[in-house]
Amino acid sequence: MVDRLTPEARSRNMAAIRGKDTAPELAVRRMLHAMGYRFRLHRRDLPGCPDIVLPRHGEAIFVHGCFWHQHKGCAHAPRPASRTSYWLPKLAANVARDECNQRELRPLGWGVIVVWECQVRRDASAVARCLQRLLATD
Numbered sequence: 001m002v003d004r005l006t007p008e009a010r011s012r013n014m015a016a017i018r019g020k021d022t023a024p025e026l027a028v029r030r031m032l033h034a035m036g037y038r039f040r041l042h043r044r045d046l047p048g049c050p051d052i053v054l055p056r057h058g059e060a061i062f063v064h065g066c067f068w069h070q071h072k073g074c075a076h077a078p079r080p081a082s083r084t085s086y087w088l089p090k091l092a093a094n095v096a097r098d099e100c101n102q103r104e105l106r107p108l109g110w111g112v113i114v115v116w117e118c119q120v121r122r123d124a125s126a127v128a129r130c131l132q133r134l135l136a137t138d
């Protein structure tokens with residue numbers, strides 16, 4: 001198969017598919033950076049390839065899109081009304097994968113923090129305070 005994408009375009013494409021470097025993720029990174037935390041991104045050697053990892057605090061942060069990860073009770077995570085035979089298993093698999101990744105991270109010594117897209121959009125400074133509180137206890 002011929003691959004016409006430049007490496008650069010390909011990685012942009014992959015980022016879009018995998019939901020990496022999304023606006024809420026960038027916002028969380030910016031706030032952590034502003035608070036002086038050191039972190040690493042997308043550690044592939046960890047279950048679920050967490051979006052942000054704070055090695056010194058032993059915390060893995062996932063910034064989840066509400067729809068893709070089916071944020072419970074969230075207005076931004078509607079149950080698909082059409083093509084349900086396509087969407088429902090797909091979304092259920094995402095949720096199951098998230099739970100599995102979190103279950104695997106904990107015995108490896110990682111705390112897991114999930115930040116939802118809607119929380120960042122609604123009140124980023126509340127998210128920043130919350131993260132600071134969570135990280136201060138480590």
Ligand SMILES: [Zn+2]
Nearest residue numbers: 066071074118
């Ligand atoms: Zn949400």
